[in-house]
Amino acid sequence: MRQVAIEPTFESWQAAARTLLRERVPPSEVVWLDSAASPGGTGPAGSGPPPDPDSSQPVARVPRQFIELAGQVVRHRDPARWPLLYEMLWRLVHESRDLLEHRTDPLVRRLVAMAAQVRREAYHEEVGEMLRLQEGGGGAAAFVPADAGLGELREAATRCTGCELYRHATQTVFGRGPADARIVLVGEQPGDQEDLQGAPFVGPAGEVLDRALAEVGLARERLYVTNVVKHFKFVERGKRRIHQTPRLPEVAACRPWLDAELAVVKPRVLVCLGATAARALFGPDFRLLRERGRFIETPWASRTLATLHPSAVLRGENEAAQARLYQMLVADLRMAAEASAG
Ligand code: URA
C-alpha cells in the first residue's frame, strides 16, 4: 500500500496522481490522506506528495472534460473524492479515453453527481451573496443616471464602484455603437485586451466575432456591442492575467448598466454571446447548447437569441471542432442579420 498525503487542492492531488500514474501504482494500492480531513487539521509534516520530478511533462493526455469535472469534484467535502478521481484517471489512461461518455458507469455517475452537487451549492451561495448585495443597496444602480443617453451613461460608468471588480481592472469597458442600432450583441465581460484598450471585443474573441459578422454581411459599426459585466475579472499567473467567469453577484451588480443601454437602444434583435449573457437575459436555467439559435421574446427585444461565445470557438479541441463551432456562430448571426433587416 502507498500512503499519499496531499493538501485538499486540485494541484496537490494532480501532482501526486501524476507521480502515481507514472509509477503505474494502481488505485487499489493507494491510500489517500487529505490534510484537511485528517485529525489535527494540517497533516503530518513532511508527508506531502513526493516531489514530482518532471511535472511539466504530462504523463498522459487526459480529456479536458476530465480536468473540468475534477476541478469541480475537488471542491466536494467527501474524502472519497481523491481515490475516486484517481481511479477515474487510471481508467481513462488504461481502459478508455472516452470513459466519461459512459454515463451509466457507476464511477462516472458518482463523479458527475458530486460535481453537480458542488455546482448547486455554489449557485445557492452566489444567490445568497447577491441578495445580501441588493439588500445593502450595492451594485451599479446608484451610479446610473436616470433618462440618460449613451454618452452620459458611458461617462457615468467610468466612476462605477458597484462591485469589487473596478479595484483591479484598468478601466470600465462600456458598450460601443450607435444608439439607433438594430442589433445589440451582449458578451460576458471585457478580456485582457478590452481592459487595456477600453472597448468591447477587440482581442482574440473580437477577431472571431468580426470574421463571423463579415461572413453574414453585418457591419460592426452598425451594431451596438456590449457586455453583461463592464470590468475585467482575472487572476494573475506570473505576467499573464487569466480571465475568470464573473459570478452571479457581479452579474447582478452590473446589470443596471446593461438595462440602461438596452432601454436607450431598444434593439430589434438582441444576441447573447455565450452562456453568461444568455443566463443573464433568459434566466439561470438556460442551457446554451440546447436552446441556442432560436428567437425567444424577452422584455428587451421581441427577438432575443443566444449563440456561442466567440471564444468558445477558440477553445474547440481541434481544428474540426473549431470549424463546427464557428459555423454555429455564423448560422445564428445570420438569423439575427435576417431578422434585423425584415
Ligand atoms: N469576451 C467578452 O465576452 N467580451 C469582450 O468584450 C471580450 C471578450
Ligand code: SF4
Ligand atoms: Fe460597476 Fe459593473 Fe464595474 Fe462592478 S463590474 S464596478 S458593477 S461597472
